[in-house]
Amino acid sequence: MFSRPRANVSVAEYAQRLRDEREQKRSSLDDRHRYFFDIIATRIGKLRSEVEDNILESPNFNLMDQFLIADGNQYLVFFYQEPEIENMQSDLDTYRPRHSSYSSRSGESGTKKITTKVIIANPNEQPLRGIFLSFIRNSKALMITEQNIAAEVCFYTFECNTGSLLEALSRSISDVYVPYLQTTAMNWGPNKDPMVKIKFIGHLNNFIDTLNSADESIKEKILLAPSQNIDLKRIKTAADYVSVASSSEYLSYIEEIMKKWIYQLEAVLAESEQIRREADDIGPRAELNYWKRRMTKFNFLLDQIKAHEVKAVLTILQTAKSKLIQTWRTLDGKITDAANEAKDNVRYLYTLEKFYEPLYNSDPVAMLEYIPGLINAVRMIHSISQYYNTSERMTSLFIKVSLSFFSSRKIMNLLEENKTIIVINIK
Structure with a gap:
C-alpha cells in the first residue's frame, strides 16, 4: 500500500x-x-x-x-x-449555529475529477x-x-x-450458464443418472428466482423521509427533548416530519392490503418469494422505526402531548403485525420447499414419494399457522402446489407426446 x-x-x-x-x-x-x-x-x-x-x-x-x-x-x-x-464538505458547514445546535443544512461539496x-x-x-x-x-x-x-x-x-449487482448476477446465470448447461453434453461425474443434471439446473433456476426476489425486495424498500430542518442525532438528553418540545418553531418541524412518516406508512399498508394479481400458472415458489419480499419490506421499516431518529421524534411529541402520537402507535402496531405475519408465513412455507421442489423436475412415478410429505406439511400449516390457515390462502396454496406437478418438464413432455390420445378421450 x-x-x-x-x-x-x-x-x-x-x-x-x-x-x-x-x-x-x-x-x-x-x-x-x-x-x-x-x-x-x-x-x-x-x-x-x-x-x-x-x-x-x-x-x-x-x-x-x-x-x-x-x-x-x-x-x-x-x-x-x-x-x-470524496466528500470535501467541512464539518463547520453542517449546522446553523445562529439558529440552534439542533438545526442543520446541507453544505457545498467539492469533488475531484x-x-x-x-x-x-x-x-x-x-x-x-x-x-x-x-x-x-x-x-x-x-x-x-x-x-x-x-x-x-x-x-x-x-x-x-x-443495474443492480443482484440483477447482473441473475442475468449472467440465466442468459449464459443455464443455456450452456442445458445444451452441452458434459461430464457430470461417475453418476450417470440424467436426473443429476436436471436437479442441478432446477436448483440453479431456483437460485435465480431467489436473486430476482431479493433484488425486487431491495427496490421496493421504503425509506422514511429524513429530517431537513433539524438534526435528530444531536438530540440525546432529557434537556434536549424538553428544549425542542418547548420551541414552537422546532415542534412544527417535528410534527411535519411525523406527518410525512404517517403518510408513508399509510401508503405501504394500503398497498399491502390490495388484492394480489397473479398469473394463472405460478407455483409455490412464487408464493414463498412473495412473502419473503413482504417480510423484507416490513422488517426494513421496523428497523427504521426502532432507530434513534424516530425515537427522538416520538419522545418530543410525547413531551409536547401531540395528537399525532395515537395515529403513529396505531400504524406502528399494524406494521408490526404485517411483519410478524410475513415472517410466520415464510417459516411455514419453507417447510414445504423440500417437498415441492422435486415436483418441478421429477417424473410422474418419482413424484409419488413426495406427495404424502407434502400433504402432511400443508395439513400442519393449516393446523398451526397463526396467519396462513384461512380458507382463501389454503385454497390458493393448493392450486399453486398442483401447478407445480404440471410444471414438471417430464410431465409436459408426456402430455405433448400423448396430446392426440388425450384429446380423443376427452371427446
Whole structure:
C-alpha cells in the first residue's frame, strides 16, 4: 500500500516515493501477473500497460500474491470503475449555529475529477458499481505457476453499471450458464443418472428466482423521509427533548416530519392490503418469494422505526402531548403485525420447499414419494399457522402446489407426446 505524505514531506518528494514504490512492485511481476493483466485489458478494451499501472497503484496489491501461493485465497477480484468521490464538505458547514445546535443544512461539496481505473478489490469492504472481474482457482492446494495457470484458473466477469449487482448476477446465470448447461453434453461425474443434471439446473433456476426476489425486495424498500430542518442525532438528553418540545418553531418541524412518516406508512399498508394479481400458472415458489419480499419490506421499516431518529421524534411529541402520537402507535402496531405475519408465513412455507421442489423436475412415478410429505406439511400449516390457515390462502396454496406437478418438464413432455390420445378421450 502506498504511504500517505507527512506534513514535513514536500509534494515532489512524496510523488517520487510513489514512483519508487510502483517500480519496486513492477520488478516483482512475472508472467502470472501479466496473464491477469492481458485478460483484463482484453475484457475492458484497454492497453495492458494501462491496466498494469492501475493495479500497481492499488492498495490491495498483496492479494495477487496471496492468490498464487499454495493454500492461498480461492479467488482474486478486480473492479473496473470510478473510485468513490470524496466528500470535501467541512464539518463547520453542517449546522446553523445562529439558529440552534439542533438545526442543520446541507453544505457545498467539492469533488475531484476521477477517471475509471482497475483496482484489486476486497468485496467485503468495497462496493461494486462498474465491471466485476474475477479469477477463481480450481484447487487451493496447488501453487499457481506460469505452466499451470491457464488450466488451474478460471475467469468470470459481469457488469452492474447499468443495474443492480443482484440483477447482473441473475442475468449472467440465466442468459449464459443455464443455456450452456442445458445444451452441452458434459461430464457430470461417475453418476450417470440424467436426473443429476436436471436437479442441478432446477436448483440453479431456483437460485435465480431467489436473486430476482431479493433484488425486487431491495427496490421496493421504503425509506422514511429524513429530517431537513433539524438534526435528530444531536438530540440525546432529557434537556434536549424538553428544549425542542418547548420551541414552537422546532415542534412544527417535528410534527411535519411525523406527518410525512404517517403518510408513508399509510401508503405501504394500503398497498399491502390490495388484492394480489397473479398469473394463472405460478407455483409455490412464487408464493414463498412473495412473502419473503413482504417480510423484507416490513422488517426494513421496523428497523427504521426502532432507530434513534424516530425515537427522538416520538419522545418530543410525547413531551409536547401531540395528537399525532395515537395515529403513529396505531400504524406502528399494524406494521408490526404485517411483519410478524410475513415472517410466520415464510417459516411455514419453507417447510414445504423440500417437498415441492422435486415436483418441478421429477417424473410422474418419482413424484409419488413426495406427495404424502407434502400433504402432511400443508395439513400442519393449516393446523398451526397463526396467519396462513384461512380458507382463501389454503385454497390458493393448493392450486399453486398442483401447478407445480404440471410444471414438471417430464410431465409436459408426456402430455405433448400423448396430446392426440388425450384429446380423443376427452371427446
